[in-house]
Amino acid sequence: MTKKTAIIGSGISGLSAAAYLAKEGHLVHVFEKNSSAGGRARQFITENGYTFDMGPSWYWMPDIIDRFFRDFGHGATDFYELTALDPQFDMIFPDSTLSVPGTYPQLRAMFETIERGAGNRLDAFMMAAKYKYEVSMLEFVNKPCHTWWEFVSPKIVASALKLDLLSSFRSYVKKYFSDPRLIALMEFPVIFLGASPKDIPAMYSFMAYGGYALGTWYPMGGFHEVVKAMKAISEQLGARFYFNHTVEHIRADRGMVTELVINGQAHRFDAVVASSDYHHTETLLEKKYRNYDDRYWSSRTFAPSCLIYYLGFNVKIPNLKHHTLFFEHDLDTHINDIYINRKWPEKPLFYACCPSKTDPSVAPEHHENVFLLMPLATGIHDSEPIRERYLSEMIHRLEKHTGASDLAKQIDYKKSYCISDFLQDYNAYRGNAYGLANTLRQTAVWKPSIKNRKLANLFYTGQLTVPGPGVPPSIISGNIAATEVNKLKLHRYEKAV
Template identity: 30%
Template sequence: MRNKKVVIVGSGLGGISSAISLATQGYDVEVFEKNDKIGGKLNVLERDGFKFDLGPSIFTMPHIFNELFENAGKNMEDYFTLVAVKPHWRNFFEDGKIIDLIPVDIKNKFRATNVSERDNRDLEEFLTYSKKLYDLVDEGYFAKGLDTFKDNIKEYGFIKLLKDLDGLSTMDSQVRKYIDNEYLIDIINFFIKYVGSSPYNAPALLNLLPYIQYQFGLWYVEGGMYNLAEGLLKLMEELEVKINLNSEVVEILKENEKVSAIRLKNGKVIKADIIVSNMEVIPAYENLLKEDREFLKKYDKFEPTCSGLVIHLGLKKEYKNLAHHNFFFSKDPKEHFATVFNKKKLPSDPTIYLVAPTRTDKSQAPEGYDNIKILPHIPYIQDDIKLSDYMELKERIYDKLESMGLDDLRENILFEEILTPFDIKKMYNSNKGSIYGVVSDVKKNLGLKASKRSEKYDNLYFVGGSVNPGGGMPMVTLSGLNLKDLILETKKN
């Protein structure tokens, strides 16, 4: 009996994880990628001796990636090298306050600099709470690939969901039960950056994110984050996964209750027993499956996450006050989040994430020079926000950074490369330029994402940030691992 043919649309980390996981189970896997390299948003730009990671900059939960290699009988260390990043984050505030988050040798403990001992004890108490959330989520939602509210009720029970997992509380409301220091509240709230949502809207269970970072560490891939994609590419080739680059899928063909094939932009049709879409759920249903509005209404609760204005700068000097990962906070973070996520407007005073990878890896810029990536979260594509508005925001960002410690930034720019939400949508077919998939919102979706298995087509599946468990490198990789279990369980039945 022949092995079943699996076609995967897109080679982001969800698609890659699916390809590796299914290939290890004997499936005949073929991947189709519209761009000239694999990785999706895990992408790279090289210019004039500078190297920029266009997408993810933080590597956490290495055990999830390690599972891909172990399942294939391989050692992850043979494919890429991880380097620990310290401090984890440096945090800059408008009044001149600077706070580092640093890991310490004692397991499951972290400290903040420039705060009181009482504040650090508060952080330790919060981390105990964060660990409790993680343990509950890891043993059910993560491990079993739970997809629906009904699945979670069955796993945890209604009372446990509400009480132990703080099902109807927000991140910010629970953070404030443990921490009094407003600087630290803002820092802990901004762990929400991993999933591109607002701590004032997102469910409290996402307070597991700080524990994840300090339990499993914060890492950098030696030579640049894209070396992770290169290592995964090598593994796929060893597993005989067929990879087609510059091969855009424009249609998924249907027969009754099943999908039967894909059609490429050049007209070629490839048949499949199973199709896995790494394209987000809503764009896939709209553009590849041509579903009507009546069908798509049920997905309205799965609103896109924020997008970003991604600025890459080659610099003539190195700013010694920067760590590898830096945050420049808005004077009023609550208003910033409300502007981006509720009003869907560009912020006048954004919180800015800034990456300076040469603090860990000097190979990312020529000797004596530096590179930085600047990323403020902004709304996904809106009809009333034009390209010129993004350029005005860029100038406000430069003003803010220059006023908060990056003296004469503009004068030291050799070149800049900018990605707007329009570019992000075009490059990755993301829903309205979203970076992280589906927003986590208590009122809209209880923090849940779409299901990995199509409710309409028996042999159609989805992976990536728009399905459970959500956005971020570890989670989209986990979606591929969970998908393998789902397909194998379906096969049994």
């Protein structure tokens, strides 16, 4: 008997779940409130010729992304061209700039130049990080996390000490390096996990391996090419997509979801996977069917929101790399404004992405496509004047770094995106951009459950459940949710027999 399965939302995790479920023979229907697929990884094209990725721009952990395509008999490069970035990115400090090389031998040499003996210590750091990466990505993150017993396997138990679950990431990095620039470079990959490096488990050093050792890549045409490829696979397997379709209510009876109310019409399904914001999805249910109440959500530590500017410049900007991190101010000062003071930062760090340096298709000839992103506390007041104030500061620092002048006068396209937009477009809890913080107390079984505990056929996927935020984890999350739906199907077959 074929199961009719609904997926709410077409973000990365929803696309992943759609593909895996369609492969198993489900009649998959994907309902998306926005006009295009991708969720935070959507793309838009302006009338004057700019193509902007709205969210993800770092193509890290290429093996995890490629594993998704291999599961369907393809490779990522069957759908898009991948370009290795060299340098991977620039990191701007008050008195110097680190240009991170594209190859590991060059990276090692740079470390040795900055700090005597750091090359050997980088080898040791990366060897340990590679081990964590392999255990985490092959064993740890693929669990549905219903119970800690899932992690009682010989390999995970044997690896427990080597995973450094109880050590602080910051203290761990400082065991290897003392130069502040090298420490900042090694801490950068965990910033968007949602807490200070001093509060993130050292296990996440595997992200440095997934980035620096495996390289930073760019899919020509933009990151949205990943979305298009995942959608194409889902459609080839029979999944159907419905855009501008808002799920307004989830009806349930006798321990099962029975109907979704979509654009005012009721539709019956055998199973539902919610790739939409977890908190928002639960508000579509009667309170008695929810996994968590408002007190639970308010007690969680969320990763940041952010201010984004999509900018088109009618000139080429010199001395600007594809990725640039502006770290002229203290990292902890900015982090404290996000998590402790919960206010707009006084001395912000920010990130600039200029894909037109690599891909001429994303901007008109002799123009530049620039994406500016500044992490923020969730739930704070957001207004256009505040956004413009920070844009002026970021443009000033961009000019200082590149030597360009009067950049504000060269802008021929501008669009901002911030907390209120995350709320409007994604129903994101408190306008978050990156899901829950990956602190130890919000890891694995301590994350929101991937399964509704009161409704047997309702499942959740995405950055607010296991394994966590980011493109590769969201792909994995969709696979985990699909596997759980298939377990339900087999169980119901057995009951029927």
